[in-house]
Amino acid sequence: MTEPALSRKPELVCPAGTPAALRTAVDAGADAIYCGLANETNARNFAGLNFSADSLAQSIAYAHERNAQVLLAVNSFATAPRTQLWKDSVDIAAELGADAVIVADIGVAAYVAARHPGLRLHLSVQAGASSPEAIRYYCEQFGVKRVVLPRILTVAEISAIHRQIPCEIEAFVFGNIGMMSEGRCSLTNYATGVSTNMHGVCSPASAVQYVSQPDGGTSAELGPFDIDCYSAEQSTGYPTICKGRYTNADRPEPYYAFEEPITLNLSSLLPDLMNAGVTALKIEGRQRSRSYVQMVVSAFRRAVDDISTGQRPDLSGLAQLSEGGKETQGAFKTKKWR
Amino acid sequence: MTANLTMGPVLFHWPEQQKRDFWFRIADEAPVDVAYLGEVVCSKRTPFFDHSLEAVAERLQRGGKRVVWSTLAEVVNKLDRKVIESFCGFDEVEANDVSALHYLTGRPHRIGQYLNIYNEETVRHLSNNGATHFCLPVELPMPAAAELAKAVGETGAGVEVQVFGKVSLALSARCYHARAHNRTKDNCQFVCEKDPDGMDLKTHSGKSFLSVNGIQTLSDKYLTLSSELPALEEAGVTAFRLSPHSCDMVQVASAYRQLLDGEISASELDDILDQTSVPAQRMNGFVHGKPGFQYVANQS
Numbered sequence: 001m002t003e004p005a006l007s008r009k010p011e012l013v014c015p016a017g018t019p020a021a022l023r024t025a026v027d028a029g030a031d032a033i034y035c036g037l038a039n040e041t042n043a044r045n046f047a048g049l050n051f052s053a054d055s056l057a058q059s060i061a062y063a064h065e066r067n068a069q070v071l072l073a074v075n076s077f078a079t080a081p082r083t084q085l086w087k088d089s090v091d092i093a094a095e096l097g098a099d100a101v102i103v104a105d106i107g108v109a110a111y112v113a114a115r116h117p118g119l120r121l122h123l124s125v126q127a128g129a130s131s132p133e134a135i136r137y138y139c140e141q142f143g144v145k146r147v148v149l150p151r152i153l154t155v156a157e158i159s160a161i162h163r164q165i166p167c168e169i170e171a172f173v174f175g176n177i178g179m180m181s182e183g184r185c186s187l188t189n190y191a192t193g194v195s196t197n198m199h200g201v202c203s204p205a206s207a208v209q210y211v212s213q214p215d216g217g218t219s220a221e222l223g224p225f226d227i228d229c230y231s232a233e234q235s236t237g238y239p240t241i242c243k244g245r246y247t248n249a250d251r252p253e254p255y256y257a258f259e260e261p262i263t264l265n266l267s268s269l270l271p272d273l274m275n276a277g278v279t280a281l282k283i284e285g286r287q288r289s290r291s292y293v294q295m296v297v298s299a300f301r302r303a304v305d306d307i308s309t310g311q312r313p314d315l316s317g318l319a320q321l322s323e324g325g326k327e328t329q330g331a332f333k334t335k336k337w338r
Numbered sequence: 339m340t341a342n343l344t345m346g347p348v349l350f351h352w353p354e355q356q357k358r359d360f361w362f363r364i365a366d367e368a369p370v371d372v373a374y375l376g377e378v379v380c381s382k383r384t385p386f387f388d389h390s391l392e393a394v395a396e397r398l399q400r401g402g403k404r405v406v407w408s409t410l411a412e413v414v415n416k417l418d419r420k421v422i423e424s425f426c427g428f429d430e431v432e433a434n435d436v437s438a439l440h441y442l443t444g445r446p447h448r449i450g451q452y453l454n455i456y457n458e459e460t461v462r463h464l465s466n467n468g469a470t471h472f473c474l475p476v477e478l479p480m481p482a483a484a485e486l487a488k489a490v491g492e493t494g495a496g497v498e499v500q501v502f503g504k505v506s507l508a509l510s511a512r513c514y515h516a517r518a519h520n521r522t523k524d525n526c527q528f529v530c531e532k533d534p535d536g537m538d539l540k541t542h543s544g545k546s547f548l549s550v551n552g553i554q555t556l557s558d559k560y561l562t563l564s565s566e567l568p569a570l571e572e573a574g575v576t577a578f579r580l581s582p583h584s585c586d587m588v589q590v591a592s593a594y595r596q597l598l599d600g601e602i603s604a605s606e607l608d609d610i611l612d613q614t615s616v617p618a619q620r621m622n623g624f625v626h627g628k629p630g631f632q633y634v635a636n637q638s
Contacts, residue, residue, distance in 0.1 A: 080485035107459030133440035152511030
């Protein structure tokens with residue numbers, strides 16, 4: 001399972017929330033683009049985003065003509081009694097010739113393996129498979145060919161996992177980073193009644209309110225809960241529960257109990273990730289604009305090509321695209337993040 | 339009603355003495371049918387209770403309880419993996435992470451509430467692999483729970499639903515107890531022991547919101563299902579889970595037992611809970627298809 005260092009250039013897997021963003025990513029050098037249908041079957045089910053079957057068909061044709069692949073995310077959890085919707089999405093991927101489906105749910109994976117044994121199966125980050133044993137279970141049960149690793153492991157741990165599993169590894173390198181284990185968070189449902197696992201939605205815009213405070217500040221609310229509060233001078237952020245400020249008995253001043261708004265940027269760890277045996281580098285952001293996709297994909301395209309030819313990559317331009325300008329290497333650099 | 343009553347695993351880091359006394363008292367006095375032992379949240383806590391496990395299990399069995407071993411809900415490092423492997427050696431195991439399924443597939447086992455069981459296909463797959471009992475995720479609304487209970491019933495397996503206690507809302511690799519005290523997970527000094535029911539987080543405006551238990555984030559409120567139980571049993575639920583807290587769990591269990599035996603009504607159960615040491619903040623929104631924190635008043 002081990003390979004000589006950098007014997008293969010890693011694939012660059014890029015996000016698209018719209019057909020236009022998909023074409024932009026292809027043109028900017030993506031090896032593969034991942035996207036979802038405009039319904040509850042994927043984990044970025046936001047209003048105005050995602051693909052119809054027709055636009056997916058056209059997008060796959062556009063990508064294939066330019067030697068890029070299209071991976072369909074069917075990665076929320078099929079929820080009874082609506083299970084058929086997830087099966088239909090998998091059928092659409094198979095029918096339209098998507099290069100793989102990315103799934104998290106055991107029932108959906110079983111359906112793919114039974115009905116579409118020829119369709120390549122990737123295990124979504126939403127499955128939260130963080131140990132060799134968990135990953136091997138999915139490989140043995142369903143023939144999973146690639147696992148997207150949760151963003152909770154150090155590079156050293158990724159390298160160790162690589163040696164103990166029979167499938168490829170895809171790792172996130174840039175973008176929004178949630179603090180809770182993927183696929184195991186019901187915080188949004190607790191506050192709003194809309195579920196991340198069942199409906200593919202985290203912090204829905206329909207439940208967000210910005211409320212002016214008497215002191216001139218603004219509170220950002222999700223459902224009835226004020227997730228953060230900003231003074232008149234501060235710019236307001238989007239109320240995501242795991243990035244809010246709260247108090248507890250020992251911390252009377254509001255603090256970031258989980259994490260501050262921050263962007264994962266592993267550009268400086270790219271050579272290490274490539275050496276750790278990562279097959280594919282993933283960029284987060286299906287909800288992002290075309291210009292964002294264009295800038296991030298182009299920068300990582302150049303970086304991967306530079307590293308592969310032994311040159312030092314220049315990724316200084318990425319900082320301006322980070323959330324609040326703040327960046328982190330998250331769990332990847334050191335265990336102290338935990 | 340004929341459904342079983344169960345005592346879930348202790349989620350919090352109670353001192354060894356307190357935890358042992360708790361289980362001894364449950365063994366001797368609580369009218370529950372099943373007791374779940376094992377550390378579900380943090381592998382670093384396991385050494386503290388290792389040498390009490392055998393005595394507690396024996397006492398529970400002497401008290402007529404069936405003992406099931408619950409595995410860790412999240413697996414990140416080598417210690418987590420080792421703990422899972424050793425727990426999977428016990429007789430009857432409840433899997434809370436797919437890592438455990440790697441060891442349990444092919445022999446009878448239970449599926450815990452931390453595994454994502456949302457549809458009948460998942461139930462069938464796991465059942466074919468040896469699952470004999472499913473504890474459903476806490477966020478399921480009634481129609482989904484009913485459909486799943488039906489699918490589980492067709493396989494002959496049992497179906498369990500949590501009806502009491504704070505509910506687990508999220509897991510993380512990071513320890514938020516350590517973070518609150520400016521420490522890291524590796525250097526936590528077991529500061530979570532300070533909070534026997536979790537560390538409550540409030541919003542800027544002072545609203546109760548969440549409760550932190552190491553890497554786990556729970557509701558701040560206590561789930562109390564009562565008038566919902568007949569409909570759940572009608573749908574095929576065979577067991578109701580109480581999640582342990584520092585309040586008088588024998589009294590809580592006795593009240594639920596009386597409800598299941600038809601000796602008291604749902605509103606009488608609510609009254610008893612009000613009179614015991616159970617905190618007054620209640621929730622039951624998830625099963626009603628509403629935001630989880632909400633409380634839908636007793637309809638009976």
